[in-house]
Amino acid sequence: MKTCIRLEIFKLTRKLRSYLGFGALAAMAGLVVLGLARGRPPFEASFEQGFVTVGSYLNGGFVAWFLLRMVMMFFLPVFACVVVGDMISGEAADGTLRALLSRPVGRGSLFVAKFAVSVLYVIALTLFLGVAAYAVGAIFLGRGALATFQEGTMLGAQGIYIYNEGEGLVRLLGAYGFASVAVLSVATIAFFLSSVLTNSLGAIGGAMMTFILFGVVGAIDYFKPIHPYLFTTHMDSWRGLFLTPVPWGQVVKSLGLLSAYIVVFFAAGLAIFRRKDVLS
Amino acid sequence: MEVIVEVSGLKKRFGSVCAVEGLDLTVERGDVFGFLGPNGAGKSTTIRIMVGLVRPSGGTVRLFGRDVWHDRVRALSKVGALVESPGFYKYLSARQNLWLFSELSGGVKREAIELALARVSLEGRADDKVKTYSHGMLQRLGIAQALVSEPDLLILDEPTSGLDPQGMKEVRELILSLARDQGLTVFLSSHLLHEVEQVCTKVAVIHRGKKMAAGPVSDLLHSRKRLRISVGRPAEAAAALERLDFAQVCEVTADSIVVEADDGRAAEVNRALVMGDFDVSAIVPETMSLEEFYFSLVRSEDLH
Numbered sequence: 001m002k003t004c005i006r007l008e009i010f011k012l013t014r015k016l017r018s019y020l021g022f023g024a025l026a027a028m029a030g031l032v033v034l035g036l037a038r039g040r041p042p043f044e045a046s047f048e049q050g051f052v053t054v055g056s057y058l059n060g061g062f063v064a065w066f067l068l069r070m071v072m073m074f075f076l077p078v079f080a081c082v083v084v085g086d087m088i089s090g091e092a093a094d095g096t097l098r099a100l101l102s103r104p105v106g107r108g109s110l111f112v113a114k115f116a117v118s119v120l121y122v123i124a125l126t127l128f129l130g131v132a133a134y135a136v137g138a139i140f141l142g143r144g145a146l147a148t149f150q151e152g153t154m155l156g157a158q159g160i161y162i163y164n165e166g167e168g169l170v171r172l173l174g175a176y177g178f179a180s181v182a183v184l185s186v187a188t189i190a191f192f193l194s195s196v197l198t199n200s201l202g203a204i205g206g207a208m209m210t211f212i213l214f215g216v217v218g219a220i221d222y223f224k225p226i227h228p229y230l231f232t233t234h235m236d237s238w239r240g241l242f243l244t245p246v247p248w249g250q251v252v253k254s255l256g257l258l259s260a261y262i263v264v265f266f267a268a269g270l271a272i273f274r275r276k277d278v279l280s
Numbered sequence: 281m282e283v284i285v286e287v288s289g290l291k292k293r294f295g296s297v298c299a300v301e302g303l304d305l306t307v308e309r310g311d312v313f314g315f316l317g318p319n320g321a322g323k324s325t326t327i328r329i330m331v332g333l334v335r336p337s338g339g340t341v342r343l344f345g346r347d348v349w350h351d352r353v354r355a356l357s358k359v360g361a362l363v364e365s366p367g368f369y370k371y372l373s374a375r376q377n378l379w380l381f382s383e384l385s386g387g388v389k390r391e392a393i394e395l396a397l398a399r400v401s402l403e404g405r406a407d408d409k410v411k412t413y414s415h416g417m418l419q420r421l422g423i424a425q426a427l428v429s430e431p432d433l434l435i436l437d438e439p440t441s442g443l444d445p446q447g448m449k450e451v452r453e454l455i456l457s458l459a460r461d462q463g464l465t466v467f468l469s470s471h472l473l474h475e476v477e478q479v480c481t482k483v484a485v486i487h488r489g490k491k492m493a494a495g496p497v498s499d500l501l502h503s504r505k506r507l508r509i510s511v512g513r514p515a516e517a518a519a520a521l522e523r524l525d526f527a528q529v530c531e532v533t534a535d536s537i538v539v540e541a542d543d544g545r546a547a548e549v550n551r552a553l554v555m556g557d558f559d560v561s562a563i564v565p566e567t568m569s570l571e572e573f574y575f576s577l578v579r580s581e582d583l584h
Contacts, residue, residue, distance in 0.1 A: 003383055010380070015371055094366020099425065102435075103384035183458040263515035265357055276296075277334040 004105060008087075012117060016129040019081030021125050025071070026129070029132045032067055033140050042066070043149045043160075057147035061168045063137030064130050065148050065242070068179060070127065072235065076179070077186040077211055080125055084118040085190035085203035088273070092198040092280035101278055112249065115191060115266060120263030122187050123180045148242040161242055171241050178238040178255065181227045185258040186211050187229045195273045198280045226271040231261045281307040284465045285330070286435050289339035292325050292489075301489040302339070307467055307482075312459045312495075314480030316574060323469045324364060326450040327437045330467070331361045337432025343433065351425040357385070359430035362439060370411035374421050377410060378428045385429035396428040401456060415442045423451060427458075434458065436468040440475060443525040448582055452479050473571040483570070485577055492577045501573055505543055512538045512559040520556045521545040521549065530576065538566075540576055 012018050036042075038056050088111075091097040101107065146168025163171060173267050191208035199204050213231040217223045227233050237254035240247045285307035292300040300322045307313045312371040317323045328334040330341050334351040341348045346355035368377045378396060382388045384488035386574055397403045405413070414422065419442045426561045439455070456479060470476050476483055477497060484494035493500055509516045514537045518529045523539070526545050531538035541549055546563055553560050568576070 003387075007380055007383055011369060011372075014369075014376075091367075094370065095365060096369060098328075098331075098333055098363045099361075099367050099381060100384065101333055102359070102361040103381060103429075104353045104355065104386070105384050106353055117548070222470075275335060278328070278336055 001109045001113060004109055005116055009120075009160055011125070012083070012121065014218045018083055018121070021080060023128045024075070024079060025125070026132050027131070028071065028075070029063065029067060029136045030072070032133070033063055033136045036066075036137075037140055054140070056232065057145070057162075058137075058141045059144045059146075060134040060136075060138030060141065061143070061146040061165065061172060062148075063141065064133040065130065065146065065175070066174050067086055067133040068175060068238070072179060072182070073215070073232075076126065076183050078131065078208065080122050080183050080187040081190040081204045081207045083121055084187040085194050085207055087118055087191060087194050088201040089113045089194040089203045090200040091241065092278070095202060097280055099276055107274045111195065113271050115188075115269075119184060119189060122184045126176055126180040126183055130172065134172070138201040141205050149238060150243065161244060163242075164190065177239040178251070180242065181255060181258050181262075182231075182235040182238065185235070185261040188262045188265040192269040194278075195269040229257070231258055234258055247252050281310075283307070283528065284309050284311075284344060285313075285467060286345075287326070287330070287575075288343040290329060290336055290341060291428070291503070292322075292329060292334065293337045299489055300329070300336075301492055303486065305484055305491070305494065306381075307465060310459065310463055311482050312455065312474035313468070314483040315467060315486070316471065316473070316476055316483055317486040318468075318471065318578060321486050323486065324437060325448045325489075327361075327363060327435060327469055330435060331359065331363060332356060332435070333363065338400070340469070353387075358432040359435060360385075360426035360429055360433070361435040361437075362422045362426045363435075363437050365442075365544050366418055366425060368410040368421065368425075370419065373409055373410060374413070374424075375406040378424060381425050382428045385431075388429055392430055393428055396424040399427060399449070400424045415559045416444060416447050417525070419443055423454070427482050432465060434465065434466045435465055438470055439468055440470070440472065447477070450481045455479055456523035473574055475568070475569040485574055487578050493573075497570065501570065502543060505541055505546065506530075506568050506572070507539045507541060507546055507549060508536055508562075508564045509539060509549070509553070509560060510562040510564075510565055511553060512561075517556070520558070521552065524552060528576075530579075535564055540568075550569045 036151050041058055087129055088097065091100065100110065143165060146163045148160065186207055189210055190203055193206045194200065195204035210233065214230045217229055218230050218232045234254035234257050237251050240251045285305065287303055287305040290300050290303040291454065294451055303326060309430040315323055316437055325334060327337050330348065332348045332355070335349055343355040343359060348355040372380070374397065375393060378393045383391065393569070394403065397406050400423050402417065402420055402424065402431070423436070423439055426436060440451050443451060452475060455466055455468070459466055480497060482496050483500065514532050514535060518532045519536050521527055521529050521539060527539050527541040527549055529537055529539055537550060546565065550563060
């Protein structure tokens, strides 16, 4: 198992595809900072309704918060799926899966190792976004108190929440931790499809289709009774971590549901992969 | 002799298609075992089951006495395999690929990787990315991949496919030397009959998922004799012989017929002809090539 994990990391770090997401997210952080530094700050209108701002709320913390809000519901899951959806199906397409599986390795070990490396990748990618956003923001805009804006989310709270630098960082760390789990729930669907299909495009596309479909169903009132069971509904609950008081019940419930998706798709993938005929 | 591969009652169904139907094979230590059959006969499916890629619908494959589906790690620990066209990580070098695959078999020393590369004459290109390799080089690297972890059993699916005549010859010589000098047991599938005839000590022929014949090459070739019979009125003679159950007419010319008959039945063929009032002027036995043997088997199966 250890060997499998080591080798999977070796392969991952030598593939160009693995760096695509990192590059794109870093570029986004740069663009957002450029836009914030040169343009009219977002949410300025909210302030003008009765606040006088002294100085600027634009800083590293704000960029990290703002960027997560931008990429959480699309780009981050896409970049994660591009790599995770390729983990097994990519090897099937290249013909390396049969070479791997005719070696004395347990199928279960290989599957678990590949999933473990996928989890590491998703965490690394998500945390990288936070660190890159915070760092670029801090360098070009400075550091300071964290101002966050809540518009009508499912959490029902609206308004402006401001935290001092230390508390802001803790809440950001929590939010990025939550985001890792949320992105992993989509990525696990991609991983599951990757273990069933023999081309990575199908696995990546299939996961994205599911993601979008759930998003659409989640936006239609008629389906309200099933909204609490869609993982997409819960991916946004990281915003709760910037409220006072934090709606812990809701956040924990969301984490639980996202974890349930991860466990179910992991277990289903494992059960199929252990028994399937490798014909690629 | 120690049994290395034991295939018993093997069956594989894909939906309603039966790819392998009750196959039995035994390979002993030191054998170079040729596995012959036309395309679609079930060769690849059998090999995939043998290396644990496909789950049998019935029967078992044991390697070194271990069931390959239920005890795959131990069954495959001394096996090197090349299944169909070789697959490699194209973004890694040949040396990195070999290292990676050998790690999965428990790891080998650096020298073993160099030796495997040298055996297939790729040492000069070992650090180039595999994506720059030609088809023939990939095939050679595939054989190196099977060899690198110093296996006791080598399972090769059409090892010379895609190679030029020189490359084919080198691979054949390599297989022979591995078997002769290092006592490796080799199981290879092929549809190149002369290749099997040159390299293998034993063969099995399968057709439509069933075993048609198996045994040492020389025994098989002598189990059925070809007789060229110079005879008057060959067409009528051929018709008369069709009634015999131990002989089969396979060629009729203007003055002779060629008959395949079970070993030692030439006299009976002669008697049948003479009793039928045909003038027999010569009966000349011909040794079959493996190719002729193979076609005679496959043809007789297709007639049934």
